[in-house]
Amino acid sequence: xxxxVWISEDTWEACVDEARALLPETAEVTLLHVAPSxxxxxxxxxxxxxxxxxxxxxxxxPLREIAEEEAQALLAEALARLARPARTVARRGKIEREVLExxxxxxxxxLARDGEARLGPKSIGPRTRFALDHAPCQVLLVWPxxxxxxxxxxxxxxxx
Amino acid sequence: xxxVVSLVVLAACLAAAxxxxxxxxxxxxAAGGAAVLVAVGILSFAGARAALRELGPTVGxxxxxxxxxxxxxxxxxxxxxGAWMALGSRGRPSRLLAMVFLAAAGTTAVLSLDATVxxxxxxxxxxxxxxxxxxxxxxxxxxxxxxxxxxxxxxSNLTNLxxxxxxxxxxxxxxxxxxxxWLVALAxxxxxxxxxxxxxxxxxxxxSTRTVERPELPTFALAVVGLTLAGFVLSSLIGIAPVWxxxxxxxxxxxxxxxxxxxxxxxxxxxxxxFVLGLGVVVRAAGDHGLSTAVDALLPHGTxxxxxxxxxxxxxxxxxxxxxLPATLIILPVVAVSGPAAVLAMLVGVNVGxxxxxxxxxxxxxxxxxxxxxxxxxxxxxxxxxGLLTVPAALVACTAALWLALQVL
Numbered sequence: 001x002x003x004x005v006w007i008s009e010d011t012w013e014a015c016v017d018e019a020r021a022l023l024p025e026t027a028e029v030t031l032l033h034v035a036p037s038x039x040x041x042x043x044x045x046x047x048x049x050x051x052x053x054x055x056x057x058x059x060x061x062p063l064r065e066i067a068e069e070e071a072q073a074l075l076a077e078a079l080a081r082l083a084r085p086a087r088t089v090a091r092r093g094k095i096e097r098e099v100l101e102x103x104x105x106x107x108x109x110x111l112a113r114d115g116e117a118r119l120g121p122k123s124i125g126p127r128t129r130f131a132l133d134h135a136p137c138q139v140l141l142v143w144p145x146x147x148x149x150x151x152x153x154x155x156x157x158x159x160x
Numbered sequence: 161x162x163x164v165v166s167l168v169v170l171a172a173c174l175a176a177a178x179x180x181x182x183x184x185x186x187x188x189x190a191a192g193g194a195a196v197l198v199a200v201g202i203l204s205f206a207g208a209r210a211a212l213r214e215l216g217p218t219v220g221x222x223x224x225x226x227x228x229x230x231x232x233x234x235x236x237x238x239x240x241x242g243a244w245m246a247l248g249s250r251g252r253p254s255r256l257l258a259m260v261f262l263a264a265a266g267t268t269a270v271l272s273l274d275a276t277v278x279x280x281x282x283x284x285x286x287x288x289x290x291x292x293x294x295x296x297x298x299x300x301x302x303x304x305x306x307x308x309x310x311x312x313x314x315x316s317n318l319t320n321l322x323x324x325x326x327x328x329x330x331x332x333x334x335x336x337x338x339x340x341x342w343l344v345a346l347a348x349x350x351x352x353x354x355x356x357x358x359x360x361x362x363x364x365x366x367x368s369t370r371t372v373e374r375p376e377l378p379t380f381a382l383a384v385v386g387l388t389l390a391g392f393v394l395s396s397l398i399g400i401a402p403v404w405x406x407x408x409x410x411x412x413x414x415x416x417x418x419x420x421x422x423x424x425x426x427x428x429x430x431x432x433x434x435f436v437l438g439l440g441v442v443v444r445a446a447g448d449h450g451l452s453t454a455v456d457a458l459l460p461h462g463t464x465x466x467x468x469x470x471x472x473x474x475x476x477x478x479x480x481x482x483x484x485l486p487a488t489l490i491i492l493p494v495v496a497v498s499g500p501a502a503v504l505a506m507l508v509g510v511n512v513g514x515x516x517x518x519x520x521x522x523x524x525x526x527x528x529x530x531x532x533x534x535x536x537x538x539x540x541x542x543x544x545x546x547g548l549l550t551v552p553a554a555l556v557a558c559t560a561a562l563w564l565a566l567q568v569l
Contacts, residue, residue, distance in 0.1 A: 039296050043281045043284070043295075049519045051486070051521075058282055066285075070290065125359045
């Protein structure tokens with residue numbers, strides 16, 4: 001069995017914990033992190049929006065380097081928490097597409113809800129929603145915190 | 161014929177600035193275009209000289225501000241802001257967003273939109289990355305506030321600098337009238353960003369193992385900036401042009417930071433200054449040959465609220481088509497006739513409007529789409545959706561706030 005665990009900044013611990021608890025010893029685990037290229041693009045190419053300005057790049061490490069360094073550090077932390085051998089993959093690009101590509105050929109994709117902390121469609125952000133809807137394999141959807149109770153779903157008026 | 165030629169030259173300047181071909185740098189096209197228009201007699205020598213004399217102090221002002229902002233960077237102001245934001249966030253993304261708002265609104269208002277885009281946004285990205293939290297809400301906030309928080313002071317945006325001279329307002333009165341629109345713009349951005357990223361912002365602590373050290377604030381640089389601001393306010397009282405105050409501030413900053421001469425020249429971005437001067441002359445020629453008449457027909461006169469709203473909306477539309485610098489140069493002479501209220505309404509349009517696209521104008525966006533047709537980096541649907549949520553609301557609300565301020569002050 002091949003499982004891909006999507007490691008995302010704010011929700012990764014829950015995914016790793018579920019992988020650790022549920023995956024059989026024999027499973028080949030891949031820890032996947034994707035850095036969004038569009039956000040970095042806005043931050044690192046200011047000249048694109050200031051007509052006629054060609055500012056010199058600021059000193060210090062380029063933003064891509066910082067992003068890559070933090071991605072590696074995050075994957076290392078996730079690997080330590082998983083406490084078993086696994087492959088780590090750091091990708092960069094449009095997040096949801098990269099997740100799909102990385103989970104091609106896998107049997108299971110583990111990802112977390114990244115929206116609001118109540119039951120319902122808003123508990124899943126747009127990128128996770130895309131990956132969930134298009135995943136080419138089985139999916140395990142994890143709550144990053146204790147799942148909210150059923151009372152967080154508002155009853156329709158006629159049932160109140 | 162002169163109409164067509166001057167418009168073609170203007171289009172060439174804008175095309176060069178958007179496409180940035182290496183064989184035809186935008187500043188050379190603008191300067192060359194201006195020279196051609198004078199050489200063939202479409203713009204008289206005296207006309208060109210008058211345009212340059214009008215723009216000269218503004219461009220000098222701009223150069224001084226660029227040097228001042230660069231001095232702040234050298235003094236470590238933006239690194240300190242990064243550490244201050246990280247500390248103040250206490251590991252919570254929603255608090256980090258609030259810190260980013262404060263930093264971006266302050267930087268934009270005092271050191272200009274350019275400082276926020278060029279110097280602060282990379283720091284915000286790095287800060288969020290180091291805190292191991294999703295950088296998207298924070299970078300988007302920075303990017304939005306660079307435009308919408310640039311309403312406050314004449315020094316907050318090059319468009320304001322250009323309009324400041326034409327408006328005839330004092331520095332303090334400009335800021336006083338724009339304070340309410342500025343706060344309204346900030347409030348709209350806060351509500352929209354907070355709601356749009358509710359999911360990303362509500363997670364508890366991003367668990368970074370890195371400790372952030374308490375930043376050492378560059379007090380000297382902050383004092384220079386503060387005194388320069390006070391000087392701007394005083395300058396109109398004692399009758400000195402504010403460009404001299406800016407020059408004095410830049411000079412003190414340079415004396416303290418002592419950048420290498422080459423770096424100092426680069427910090428003032430001479431090619432950008434030439435571009436602004438050249439574009440100003442070219443727009444003057446196009447204005448004299450029919451463009452101003454055409455724009456005049458589009459814009460209402462008077463300072464009633466509906467007229468101001470229409471000025472803001474038309475200005476935002478032109479800014480979105482072309483980018484806000486040429487939009488300001490084109491519209492300003494027409495609205496200046498109607499007085500300072502119309503000039504400030506135009507600024508609401510050209511400053512808030514460009515948030516519809518992340519590159520400042522549809523022209524730039526289209527060009528990037530053509531060049532990077534298969535490049536996923538240009539997929540910016542989410543940014544555009546945020547723009548649609550904030551820009552129309554801010555245009556209406558900020559113009560209404562401006563109208564209110566004009567009644568009261």
